[in-house]
Amino acid sequence: MGKEKVILLVEDNPDxxxxxxxxxxxxxxxIRIEVAExxxxxxxxxxxxxxxxxxxxxxxPQVMLLDLKLPRVSGLEVLKKVRSEPRTxxxxxxILTSSREEEDVFRGYDLGANSYIRKPVDFESFVRxxxxxxxxxxxxxxxxxxxxxxxxDDH
Amino acid sequence: xxxxxxxxAVSPDGAAFGNQEFMTAMVNILEDFxxxxxxxxxxxxxxxxxxxxxxxxxxxxxxxQRAMLNLLEDFDVERERTRTANEELRTTLENxxxxxxxxxxxxxxxxxxxxxxSHDLRAPLRAIDGFSLALVEDYGNTLDEDARDxxxxxxxxxxxxxxxxDDLLKLSRLTRGDMKITKIDITGLAExxxxxxxxxxxxxxxxxxxxxxxxGRGDANLLRVALQNLVGNAWKFTSxxxxxxxxxxSAQAKGVxxxxxxxxxxxxxxxxxxxxxxxxxxxxTDRDYPGTGIGLSIVQRVVHRHGGSVWAEGEPGKxxxxxxxxx
Numbered sequence: 001m002g003k004e005k006v007i008l009l010v011e012d013n014p015d016x017x018x019x020x021x022x023x024x025x026x027x028x029x030x031i032r033i034e035v036a037e038x039x040x041x042x043x044x045x046x047x048x049x050x051x052x053x054x055x056x057x058x059x060x061p062q063v064m065l066l067d068l069k070l071p072r073v074s075g076l077e078v079l080k081k082v083r084s085e086p087r088t089x090x091x092x093x094x095i096l097t098s099s100r101e102e103e104d105v106f107r108g109y110d111l112g113a114n115s116y117i118r119k120p121v122d123f124e125s126f127v128r129x130x131x132x133x134x135x136x137x138x139x140x141x142x143x144x145x146x147x148x149x150x151x152x153d154d155h
Numbered sequence: 156x157x158x159x160x161x162x163x164a165v166s167p168d169g170a171a172f173g174n175q176e177f178m179t180a181m182v183n184i185l186e187d188f189x190x191x192x193x194x195x196x197x198x199x200x201x202x203x204x205x206x207x208x209x210x211x212x213x214x215x216x217x218x219x220q221r222a223m224l225n226l227l228e229d230f231d232v233e234r235e236r237t238r239t240a241n242e243e244l245r246t247t248l249e250n251x252x253x254x255x256x257x258x259x260x261x262x263x264x265x266x267x268x269x270x271x272x273s274h275d276l277r278a279p280l281r282a283i284d285g286f287s288l289a290l291v292e293d294y295g296n297t298l299d300e301d302a303r304d305x306x307x308x309x310x311x312x313x314x315x316x317x318x319x320x321d322d323l324l325k326l327s328r329l330t331r332g333d334m335k336i337t338k339i340d341i342t343g344l345a346e347x348x349x350x351x352x353x354x355x356x357x358x359x360x361x362x363x364x365x366x367x368x369x370x371g372r373g374d375a376n377l378l379r380v381a382l383q384n385l386v387g388n389a390w391k392f393t394s395x396x397x398x399x400x401x402x403x404x405s406a407q408a409k410g411v412x413x414x415x416x417x418x419x420x421x422x423x424x425x426x427x428x429x430x431x432x433x434x435x436x437x438x439x440t441d442r443d444y445p446g447t448g449i450g451l452s453i454v455q456r457v458v459h460r461h462g463g464s465v466w467a468e469g470e471p472g473k474x475x476x477x478x479x480x481x482x
Contacts, residue, residue, distance in 0.1 A: 015282035022289065069274050098277040100324075101269075121277055121317030122310075123285040 005138055006032045008061040010042040012070050023130035029138060039073025043081055046088050063092040063137040068104055076107055083112040090144035092137055269327045276320050284313040322449040329456050334374040341369035341414060344379055345403040348386045361393060366404035371481045373461050381457040384450040385416040385477050391444055393420035411480050419474040431467055
């Protein structure tokens with residue numbers, strides 16, 4: 001098997017973090033889940049700065065699960081920044097939130113989200129959603145190809 | 156005889172003239188004098204007349220002046236009145252502007268509120284449900300029957316609350332947003348909804364009688380929501396009838412076209428008819444017919460937004476008919 005697969009979970013609610021981790025476990029998806037508790041931490045993780053300054057950029061996450069309502073920097077702001085930087089431009093982003101407000105769905109896709117999933121209240125439905133999401137983004141989906149911006153081989 | 160007497164009275168010194176000539180001359184002079192005097196006497200009268208005329212003229216002028224002043228005064232009053240009216244208009248416009256601003260602020264607040272409800276109220280529910288299930292899954296074999304039953308009730312209640320929140324949001328969303336009024340094929344809409352219901356519950360035996368060519372003017376999305384609720388209700392409240400019949404049609408009522416959705420289901424007691432459309436008001440228990448009590452509030456809000464009215468007739472055990480107009 002290849003490298004260990006990593007998911008970046010951007011979620012400020014510790015209950016939701018626990019439940020999401022539990023849902024992944026229940027779906028038997030072997031995965032490392034990195035948690036960022038707000039938008040600032042998420043950007044630090046992705047750009048290897050702040051508390052993540054010594055993170056190896058080689059282990060970029062396979063997908064980012066992004067909540068929208070976050071302290072400091074909101075999910076939509078994170079998304080905007082991610083799409084504007086060449087380093088993270090192609091990162092698959094799945095919005096995973098409680099809100100079904102039309103405006104959020106619209107702006108999420110408008111800013112380049114790959115998917116928008118509303119967390120169900122019912123935990124069994126949530127586990128099913130996580131199972132399908134994990135299967136799709138970690139198994140089925142071919143991740144974006146990394147290329148050096150100058151076209152040189154970096155290995 | 157008289158002359159004789161006068162002659163004798165005249166002085167003898169007048170002998171240079173004849174007596175008679177003197178007298179004549181005198182009379183002439185006197186006459187001339189009288190004329191002159193008369194003329195003189197007439198003069199002040201003329202002056203008086205002139206003066207009198209002048210006074211009248213002055214009076215007229217003064218009157219004209221007074222009239223002019225009155226006019227000016229009236230003009231001032233009028234101008235003042237106009238100024239006041241303008242002032243009032245400005246105040247009214249200002250109030251209107253403020254009211255509009257307040258309404259917009261309230262709307263923004265409502266948006267923020269429903270956003271918060273949508274997001275923040277659901278998160279704890281998810282935790283309650285998730286950890287209740289975790290207890291059952293991880294510690295199920297150490298829990299007795301009662302404990303598992305309680306956990307099941309906790310989960311059912313959280314899911315019910317989740318449904319309530321969703322429905323409440325749906326209701327609040329209906330008051331927002333603009334309406335796009337077009338011609339609506341109500342027959343087609345009802346047939347689509349009937350097909351959706353059949354697909355969702357293929358084991359139910361329900362006869363639909365949908366009148367052809369039903370048409371109305373309204374917002375397609377809102378009317379779909381209203382019809383979904385009315386036909387969905389008819390579907391739900393006939394669930395205990397072996398031969399369920401749902402009719403959709405129209406008739407003239409109060410001079411306008413009224414549409415109706417009729418079923419032969421559970422019906423309701425007309426005593427409580429005014430409670431039917433209240434938010435969260437239910438006439439049946441959740442055990443008999445599950446629901447949140449928001450569907451008919453949604454119908455009412457949609458119909459009112461179209462300027463129409465909605466009413467219902469029913470009888471327990473015999474069915475119900477819901478009528479609505481589109482203004």
